[in-house]
Amino acid sequence: MRRALYLLFTLGFVSQINAQVIFYVETPPALVGNKEMTWADPAGGWGCPDMNVPANAILDTLVFAGDGTLSDSLCCSPVTNGASVAGQIAVLYRGTCEFGVKALNAQNAGAIGVVIINNIPGAPVAMGPGAQGLNVTIPVCLITQADGALLKAQIEAGNVTAFFGSKFGFYPNDMGLWPKDFILPPASSNPHKTNQVASEYSAIIGSWIYNFGQNTQTNVRLHGDVSFGGGSIYSQQSSPATITPGDSLWVQLPTFSQGTYNAGLYKFQYSITSDSTDDFPADNVRRADFSISDTLFAYGALDTTTLVPINNATYRPSGSTGEFEVCVHYRDSLSGRLATTGMSFVASTPSTDSLNGIYMETTLYEWNDAFADVNGTVTFAALNPVIYGGYTYPTNQQDIRVYAPFSAPYTLLDNTRYLFCVKTFYAFVYIGFSTSVDYDEHINTYLQPVGPINDNGTWYWAGFGTDLVPSVSVTMFDKNTLGDESITTVTNGNPPYPNPATNIIYVPLANAMGEMEISILDIQGKLIKSEVRNVTTPGSLPINIEGVSNGQYIVRLSASGKIQSFKILINN
Numbered sequence: 001m002r003r004a005l006y007l008l009f010t011l012g013f014v015s016q017i018n019a020q021v022i023f024y025v026e027t028p029p030a031l032v033g034n035k036e037m038t039w040a041d042p043a044g045g046w047g048c049p050d051m052n053v054p055a056n057a058i059l060d061t062l063v064f065a066g067d068g069t070l071s072d073s074l075c076c077s078p079v080t081n082g083a084s085v086a087g088q089i090a091v092l093y094r095g096t097c098e099f100g101v102k103a104l105n106a107q108n109a110g111a112i113g114v115v116i117i118n119n120i121p122g123a124p125v126a127m128g129p130g131a132q133g134l135n136v137t138i139p140v141c142l143i144t145q146a147d148g149a150l151l152k153a154q155i156e157a158g159n160v161t162a163f164f165g166s167k168f169g170f171y172p173n174d175m176g177l178w179p180k181d182f183i184l185p186p187a188s189s190n191p192h193k194t195n196q197v198a199s200e201y202s203a204i205i206g207s208w209i210y211n212f213g214q215n216t217q218t219n220v221r222l223h224g225d226v227s228f229g230g231g232s233i234y235s236q237q238s239s240p241a242t243i244t245p246g247d248s249l250w251v252q253l254p255t256f257s258q259g260t261y262n263a264g265l266y267k268f269q270y271s272i273t274s275d276s277t278d279d280f281p282a283d284n285v286r287r288a289d290f291s292i293s294d295t296l297f298a299y300g301a302l303d304t305t306t307l308v309p310i311n312n313a314t315y316r317p318s319g320s321t322g323e324f325e326v327c328v329h330y331r332d333s334l335s336g337r338l339a340t341t342g343m344s345f346v347a348s349t350p351s352t353d354s355l356n357g358i359y360m361e362t363t364l365y366e367w368n369d370a371f372a373d374v375n376g377t378v379t380f381a382a383l384n385p386v387i388y389g390g391y392t393y394p395t396n397q398q399d400i401r402v403y404a405p406f407s408a409p410y411t412l413l414d415n416t417r418y419l420f421c422v423k424t425f426y427a428f429v430y431i432g433f434s435t436s437v438d439y440d441e442h443i444n445t446y447l448q449p450v451g452p453i454n455d456n457g458t459w460y461w462a463g464f465g466t467d468l469v470p471s472v473s474v475t476m477f478d479k480n481t482l483g484d485e486s487i488t489t490v491t492n493g494n495p496p497y498p499n500p501a502t503n504i505i506y507v508p509l510a511n512a513m514g515e516m517e518i519s520i521l522d523i524q525g526k527l528i529k530s531e532v533r534n535v536t537t538p539g540s541l542p543i544n545i546e547g548v549s550n551g552q553y554i555v556r557l558s559a560s561g562k563i564q565s566f567k568i569l570i571n572n
Contacts, residue, residue, distance in 0.1 A: 020178070021051045023115070023141050024163045024282065026059070028154055033282060035147045036435070038124040039164075040103070040140035045129040047137050048103075057165025058089065058113045058139055062155045065090040065106050072117075075102045079109035086110030089162065091155055094119040094142065098130030103140045113139040113164060117148030120351070123313035123435065139164055167212050168246065173276040174213035175220065175243075176283035180440035180466065182207035182270050185290040188309065188437070189298040191476040194334040198257045201292070204445055205236070206252035207270050211243040212280070218242050219275045222251040226268045233258060233266075261292045265304055288437075295514050295559075299328055299450050300434030300471035306534040308515065309471040311346040311399065314430035315464060322456030326431045326463075326470045327421035329367070329449045336414035339479040340364065341558065342389050342405035342517070344532050345422045345472045346432030348398045353428045355393040360424055362389040362404045367417040373447035380452075380459035383419065386410060394529045399432070403475075403517040403532040405558065411479045419452065420474045432471040433464070440466040475515065496555070500571040506540040507557070516559040518543055528553065535559070545570055 023037040040046040049056035065085045067077040076097035079085055090111035092102055103114045114136075118124055124142040141164055154160045167174060185203045195201035205224045211217050219240040226234035236253040243249050256268075271285045278284055291307050300309030316324050326345075343362050349355055368382035391404035404422070412418065422431060439450045443466060451463040451470040463470070496507045520529040520543075528548060535541065543555065550570055557564050 020166045020168070022163070022165070022167065023143060024167075024280075025151070025160060026163055027161045028159045031151060031154060031160065035143050036124060037141045037143045038126055039142075040099070040127055040129065040133065040136065044126070046100070046133045046140070047135055048133075048140055049137070051139055051165045054166045054168040054170060056139065057163065057167060057170055059163045059170075060087070060089050060112060060161065061158065062091050062115060062151070062160040062162055063088040063158070064155055065092050065109060065111065067105065075105050077105065079105055082109040087112060089113040089115055089164070091115045091117065093117050093148075098132065099127040099140070099142075100130035100133030100136055103136040103138070104132045107136055107138050111138060114141070115162070115164075116140065116142045118142060118145045121145055122348075167280060169212070169214055171212070171279035172214045173217065173274075173278055174211070174280045175217055175272050175274055175276075175278055176210050176212050176280070177207055177270055177272060177286045178210065178283070179286060180438040181210075182286055182288065182441055183445050184288050184437060184439060184442040185266075185268065186446065187290065187297060187299050188302050189291045189293045189296040189307065189473065191297055191338055192261070192263045192292050192294055193337045193476070193478045194332050195261055195292050197260055200334060201261055202255050202257040203268075203290075204252070205254065205256055206250065206445070207286075207441070208248050208250050209241075209243065209272055210248045211245055214245055215276065216242060216244050217274045217276055219273075220249070221273050222253065223271045223273065224253045224256070224268075225271070226256055226266055228262070228264065228266050263292050263294050265289060265291050265302070265307060267304075293514075295475055295477055296473045297328075297330060297476050298471075298473040299437075299439070299469050300473075301436045301469075308344070308401065308534060309473050310434050310436060311401065311432035311471040312435040314346065314348040314399065314432045315468065316424075316427075316430045317453075317455045320455050321427045323423055323425050323454070324429070324431065324456070325363075325421050325423040325454035326433075326472065327365075327419040327452045327454070328470055328472050328474065329417070329419055329452060330474065331415065331417045331448070333415045335412040335416065335418075337479060338476045339409045339411045340406065340420075341409050341475050341477070342403055343420055343422060343472055343474050344401050344403045344515070345470075346399055346401050347393075347424065348430050348432075349428050354396045355398060355429070356396045357393060358424070358426060358429060359390055359392045360404060360422055360429075362391070362406065363387075363419075363421045363423065364406065364410060365419040365421065367419050369417075374443060374449060374461065375447060378449065378461040380454075380461075391530070392527060394527065401432075401532055402530060403515075403558075405517065412476075420472065421454070422472060423454075434469045434471045435467060437469055438467040439469060442466075473515075496566060496568065500569040501545060502570070502572050503544070503546045505543050505545055505555070505568055507543065507555070509535065509539060509541050514559055516557060519556040519558070520545065520548060521554045521556060522551070 090106035
């Protein structure tokens with residue numbers, strides 16, 4: 001899962017109009033929804049239409065274009081099933097020849113548009129036009145390998161119709177919410193120790209509502225709903241409004257606040273209603289879930305089961321050859337209650353490279369530059385590193401979340417601006433981001449940075465843009481627990497077993513819950529293997545030791561700032 005981005009707009013806010021171009025499957029019902037994609041932009045040397053213009057949108061059936069060579073057609077040769085492709089949206093696969101050649105062959109067969117399925121995992125790449133791209137005059141997009149696999153059987157059955165383009169004015173009745181245009185909670189995961197009562201945590205609720213359709217919409221309302229533990233704890237709606245075609249309306253609801261907060265997942269959604277039946281209801285509901293966590297701070301969208309950030313893709317600046325550092329910003333008037341022990345993150349490399357043996361450095365900076373908010377000049381001249389940590393990959397752990405402890409627990413200070421950063425010194429290493437949330441309106445409201453990056457000594461406070469959020473999480477906990485440096489792993493006096501062990505050793509857990517770092521070190525303290533696991537229930541915790549050489553080792557468990565270590569003997 002990797003993708004190189006060009007450094008455009010000083011890595012600040014990317015052009016927002018591109019967010020209005022979508023590839024949306026309309027049938028069959030089981031596959032309905034937006035699909036991640038990139039599209040052939042005339043600004044990039046293509047002859048394709050500008051898909052930001054609503055008149056260029058297409059809606060039709062998807063049909064595989066064959067060239068008589070492979071079952072998963074690359075379409076590097078003229079299309080052999082032109083009668084099936086003509087007047088439809090042609091589907092083919094990436095590989096072997098240039099994007100422009102593929103698209104031109106489909107166009108010559110009469111296709112009204114082209115969908116290319118990626119041939120590698122991860123986010124779609126930007127498509128270069130090659131020698132023939134300027135001759136392509138129909139819309140072209142690239143979707144993920146995963147979405148292509150899900151769609152394949154239904155495309156072959158002739159059951160898939162899709163919309164590609166900007167839907168302004170396409171449907172008669174079409175209200176919608178854009179991901180960039182509603183306010184997200186202050187963070188996706190917030191430490192419970194500093195977010196316990198109403199005076200410590202609240203969330204501003206508001207969104208733009210758009211009338212994308214042809215008809216005036218009446219009795220339009222914005223709804224905000226939050227539930228916790230299966231019960232509603234906030235439900236508000238706006239006064240009715242009328243919105244004419246092509247117009248929009250900003251609506252703000254009462255601030256969300258609770259007398260007290262418990263740790264766990266808070267399910268939060270925006271939705272809109274009107275007097276009309278919406279012809280495109282897919283964008284009428286948007287989720288903005290967040291958690292109050294015993295141990296984590298994060299901005300990336302959460303996996304609602306594990307409550308750790310989702311990693312959608314890994315990135316680095318295009319052409320970057322030096323150090324690359326990804327950070328999350330943190331400041332709280334009550335952060336003196338907290339200590340931190342480390343960070344977790346995801347990384348990957350191209351398939352020709354490996355993470356095995358790669359060292360990733362983590363740094364906690366005091367960000368002492370004097371600026372009030374992003375309306376001023378955001379600078380990085382007074383970064384004070386206060387503690388370091390790191391992680392050396394023991395194996396090729398592509399796209400797997402790992403935990404990097406700091407050299408020691410570090411107590412934070414009230415109202416101090418911090419950057420928690422992970423850095424690579426290798427030009428082929430990409431770092432993980434969440435692409436399913438957009439912090440544009442959040443930053444417009446709170447006026448604070450979210451995910452700065454450092455490209456070889458040059459800092460960008462807005463990172464790659466508000467829709468690419470580092471999937472970094474920071475372990476934070478009550479500093480008063482620092483004196484208690486052990487977690488109870490032994491239940492009723494039972495030690496880890498079997499010992500000696502072969503492939504798996506089991507650790508009886510009594511009270512260790514939440515995100516846990518599990519490390520295996522040799523007797524000199526060198527890290528052999530490490531993983532992060534979300535422990536949800538007590539009982540025997542299995543630890544895979546397959547592949548570790550015979551000998552004596554130390555197993556170290558770290559959770560909520562508490563640590564316990566014990567020795568094992570491996571005898572395969």
